[in-house]
Amino acid sequence: MVVNAITKVAEELRLNWEGDEREFSSKSCNTSNKVLCDCSFNNHTLCRVTKVDFSGERLRGEIPPAIGNLTFLTWLDLRSNRIHGKIPDSDLSSNDLDGPIPDFFGRMMSLNVLILSENWLKGSIPENLGNSSIKTLDLAENQLSEEIPESLGNISSLEHLRLSDNQLTGTLPKSLGNLQNLYGMVMANNKLQGKLPQSFENLTSLRQFNVRGNEFIGPVPAYIGNWHQLQLLVLQGNRFEGPLPSTISSLDKVTEMRIADLYGRKGELFLFPNLSRMTQLETLVLRNCSINDLIPPYLGEFLALSHLDLSYNKLTGEVPDFANLTNLYLRANKLIGSIPTLSTNKTEANLDLSENNFTYSSIADYRFNRNTNSFACCSSSSDLDSAWQNNNFSCGEDQLENDRLYINCGGDKVTTAQGTFESDVNPEGASTFYISDDKKWGYSSMGIYDPEQIFSMSYAKSIKSHEDCGFESIQNKEVSLYKSARVSPISLKYFGFCMKNGLYKVKLDFAEITFKEEADHKSRGNRLFDVFIQGTKVLADFNIKDVAGGLNKNVSRTFQAEIKGNSLEIHLYWAGKGSKRGPYELYGPLVSALSVEPVLKPVKPSKKLSPLPIAWISGSVVLFLVLVFFCLWKMGYLRGKESKIEAQKELISLPGGGLFTYKQLKVATQNFNNENKIGEGGFGAVFKGVLPNGTTIAVKQLSAKSKQGSREFVNEVGVISALQHPNLVKLLGCCIDENQLLLVYEYMENNSLAHALFGPEELKVQLNWTIRSKICRGIAKGLAFLHEESKLKIIHRDIKTTNILLDKDFTAKISDFGFAKLHEGHQTHVITKIAGTTGYMAPEYAMRGHLTSKADVYSFGVVLLEIVSGQNSASYRPNDESVYLLDLAYVLQEKGDLLSLVDPILGSEYAAKEAKMILELAMLCTNPSPTLRPRMSEVVKILKGKSRLNYTPSLAPYSADGFARAKAIASRSFSNYSRSMSREEPSNPASYEFSIKEEEVHISADYTPEITDESGRSPLNNV
Incomplete structure (x- = not known):
């Protein structure tokens, strides 16, 4: 059987494999590098395959199900091939696999290594992986979404966890703090948020911790000091608060630390952290960390330190000499004195000294280095090679001639209807400043992609003419603007010099031309960067490919900017978000063209007025405005309702x-x-x-x-x-x-859930079972937050498919809070003004005005039925031809045939067990008795597989003996509800057990949907 399985695998992967039974004997089983066996079974007469390595064999085709017969497999390596299709019962990396990860892996008790990176896998991480004994779990560089399951914290054997470059959301599970054998945790480039869990203080075996490019907040936790084995720490691209904890000083094995964009509350500045014990540091990045201090001299004694980035702080004093630095970034500080001495060849050093107060004479040794940026580096001196090196440069009045700029970034000169765009083809850019021949503009770049290609890599990119098919909608002359671009790893600033003061229109043109074709793995990267104009952020986490709708597609953004000091600064900045993987140039800022034109006639410099005229003019203006305001008020124009x-x-x-x-x-x-x-x-x-x-x-x-x-x-x-x-x-x-x-x-790209379910057929086709299941969980988590987790306990009152919006990833988001009601503890509201939608309202709320969070649970149950069935509950009307969706569900429930409700458009492509569970959960949520409905937190656990559904079919609130009586049910449904709900004692106590105490009932004679706190005041001014 083992031979057959291996042979079948080889055949379907088109591998020339000539295995036979003799190859699995105790003598010859392990002679092949491709297949290893354990032959200790049956007194060494039976061999079991434990390792299969077909990596790099140029395999094609799909993975055969036969690989699932290798139940003793502990190592499976099929990476770097061209295998495609869905995973049956196995694992791969660097292929074209898509679809969800099967839960088969959670049942492979002997599996030690699972590597599925660099594929197209979608959906969630299977919960049952927590049952395995995996040591290495690598699911990086896929399209996995939803939250990281808590169950991963049960894999006590786990040593390496790599989930980077996906679309994972939510917070990091506290249970991961149980993984005391964990060496590496890499979660970079996801959508994770919240604070780092306190339970992570137990991860004392960590060597690598990388959470770059997420949305984490709060202070950097002090327990990091407990990670004494830590070698790599990467926190950039988040929203952590400074300063770094003092406990970081206890780490002495760190070789690489990258931290950026640490801010203090109310502009607080920090001292330089104590890193004196990190003598093994090779790379240190503390960029834009609000540090106002001297650079500690001990950094110059770190012999291994080769890369140091302290840019965008408020560092003062002199810079110590360094032993082996090759990359030094000190941009935008207040440093003085001489340029530090570097032991490396001065022509090979990569230096950014710009925007400081250095003494220029010390730069002489670096003036011929093409990778030294000395823009505005130095204090005024007659020794300056160029006026642009002066950090206090200003234009004379006779130089103020510029009121327009047109630059074809990274490309040749081109004339369009808008104007003539100047050439910008200088290939340099690792760390450099370039000034145009006419001295009207320049750019300042910082960073390096590949140190090995420091002299050969060009930072001006272009595509060939036959690759511009994405620009068909653009006029021919303008296409050239999008066929080139300038890139930079970290920071790219364009300057307009000696410009007339005034208000300008700034237009930036972008096109993602550095990625490969859509089918290539390289196309999966996401370039994210920020844009600042005159120091104001105008674009955050800008993703050209997403906004433009694909590769080689153009997109423009236009802004207004005011020039006051005769200079314009456009800054494109990489804050650590997005992908950062090979090949190079797939991260960091990119811009194709820019244009600057006046909005109003630029203001020419004028002589200053003396204080007396200024005071006279100001007083007159103020008096005039007061009179105008008084007249308008008297006439009633300023007295609104x-x-x-x-x-x-x-x-x-x-x-x-x-x-x-x-x-x-x-x-x-x-x-x-x-x-x-x-x-x-x-x-x-x-x-x-x-x-x-x-x-x-x-x-x-x-x-x-x-x-x-x-x-x-x-x-x-x-x-x-x-x-x-x-x-x-x-x-x-x-x-x-x-x-x-x-x-x-x-903006929600996929409109509402109602539009997706009941709208155009082509959109409904996209709602496969995986997406529908994800939507169910998303709505449940949103409602659980409203009811139980938020500070304001909210009852939505109008949950329906039109109030569920879907983003581009089909993540469900609850909207429309116009009828929301504050849930005040355990009180039950009896109201006279009912809000909601027929077909979704709970019977106790619709008939009696009794409002609790269980009313939302009921509505959620109806929405579950709609998601699974694809039918619109609200569109059903009791007549001779139709019944309500819930009526039909009751009938099918009594027949034991709930799965008949599943949307026919799904065919057989759905998980029957999960569908049955969701339908049963829907019936439980729509139980006529609110006390028998689950809380939304319980619903979330059930949907995530963390809790079992104890399902007992509820009785319909009216007689329903079979499908043939559905029409009668529909015609009698509302009258039966009214009669049964109007009795003081329900006819079926098991179904209608309200148990409301008189003192718990809050009666509002004229209810309007407003929120009040315990004192009866509106908390809106305090939220």
Whole structure:
């Protein structure tokens, strides 16, 4: 059987394998490097395959299921081949595998190494991997999503965990702190968030810890000092707070430490951390870490140190000499004195000394090094080779001639309808400053991709003419702007010199031309960088490929900038986000072209006025404005309605967003053009818009006929502002201007769940079972957060498919909080004004006004039925031809045939066991008795496989003996609900057990959906 399995594997992978039974004898089994066996079975007469290594064999085809017969396999290496298709029961790396990871691996008790990196795997990490005895788990560079399962913390044998370059979300599981044998944890380039768990203090065996490029927050934990074996520490690309803990001084085995962008609260600055024991350091990056201190002299004594980046701090004093440095970045500090002495060949050093106060005479030895950036490096001196090295350079009035710039970044001179774009083909850029021949502009670059290619690598990139098919929509003359680009590993600044002061339009053009074709693994990288203009961030985590919609596709962004000091600075900066993998040039800033044109006529320099005229003019202007304001107030133009004023007061104090003007949103949505309309709700239309900084938004415009007034509007803004969770829609801002009420949300690329389920057929096809299962879990996690985890305990009251939005990865996000109600402990609300949607409302809420969080659970159960069945519950009406979806579910439940509800479009491509579990969970959630419905936290555990569903079929609230009586059920459903719910004692206590005590009932005679705290005051000003 073993021979057959190996032979079958070789045949289907098109490998010339000539194995036979003799090759598995005790004498010859291990003679092959491809297959190793353990022949200790049956008194050494039976061999079991334990290792299969077909790496680098140029294999093609799919993995045969026969590999699942090798049940004693401990090592399987099929990397660096061209194998494609889904994984049956095995593992690969560097191939074209797609689909979910099968749970088979969790049942391979002997498996020690599982490497599935560099594939196209999707879905979640299987929970049952926690049952294995794996030592190395490498799932990096795939498209895995959702949260990291807690069960991974049960793999006590785990030594290496690599999950980088995926789309994983949520927080790091606390259970990972149980992995006391863990040597390496690499989680870089995901969407992880929150604080590093306190349980990680137990990871005392760690050698490598890399969480670069996520959304972690909070202070760097002091327990890092307990990781005495640590050799690699990478924290850049997050939102950690400084300073570094003093305990970091106890680490003495670190060879590489990369930390960037540490900020203090309220602009707090920090001292240089004590790293005196890290004598084995080879690479040290403390970039933009708010350090205001001297560079400690002991760094110069670290003989192994070759790469040092202390740029963008506030370092003072002189720089010590270094023994073996080859890369030194000191940009944007306040350093003085001489340039440090480096033992390396001065023509090979890579130095960025720009924007400091050095003495120029010490730079003489480096002036001919093409990889030395000395822009604005030095204090004023007559010895300067160039005025651009002066950090206090200024233009004379006779030089102020420039009011336009056109640069074809990385490309040749080209003329378009807009103007003539100047050539920018200088190949240098590791660390360099370039000034144009006419002295009107220049660029300053920092960083190096590959030290081995420091002299041969070009930082001006271009594509061949036959590769520009993505630019077909552009006029021929403009195509050239997108066929070239300038790149930089860390920082790229473009300057406009001696420009006239005034307001300008700055247009930046981008096209991702460095990645390979879409089918290549290299296309999976994601380049993320920030853009600053005049020191203000205008783009954050900008991803050219995502925004443009693919490779070799153009995208432009336009901004306004004011020039006051006769110079313009455009800064593209890599903060550590995105991929950072070979080949080079796939990370860091990239720009194809830039243009700068005046918006208003530039202001020429004028002579200064004396203090007396200035005071006279200022006083006159103030007096005039006071008179105008008084007249307008008397005429009534400045006295708005009280409700609007009160609403504005509350909105101004809300966190998480800002007040947009109506004019801004009109421009963003092209005057609320119908072509931009992406939805219509009970409160008004929703439009797609684009802000000047390129951010795509969704604008909810409340119609004049809307029942949602300013009170509900403020309520919705307040609730969303107070709530931050991956499965809740993110509020960017709002507008209460010109009698308009508008909400500005993050844009959801895949519209609503209702649109995906009940909209165009081609979109519904995308909702495979994996995505539907993911959506169920996402909604559940969002509701669990609202009910139990957030500071404000919220009852949504209107959970339905139209209020579930889907982002580009089909992550579910709950929206529309206009009817949200604060859940006050265990109180049950009895209200007279019901809010919600027919077909989704719980019976006790719809008929009696009893409101608890279990009303949302009921609505969630209906949504589960819709997701699995693909049928719209709200569209069912009791007539001669149709029944409600829940009615049908009750009928099929009694027949024991719930799986008949599964959407026919799925065919057989769904997990029947999981589908049955979700349907049973839906029936449990829609139990007529709220006390028998589960809490949402319990639902999450069930959906994630952490808790078993104890399912007992609930009775329908009316008689249902078979499918043939479905029409009668539909016609009687509402009347039966009314009669049964109106009795003081329900006819079926097991189904209708409310158990509400009189003193727990809060009655509001005229309920409006507003949030109050325990004192009865609105907490919106305090959220």
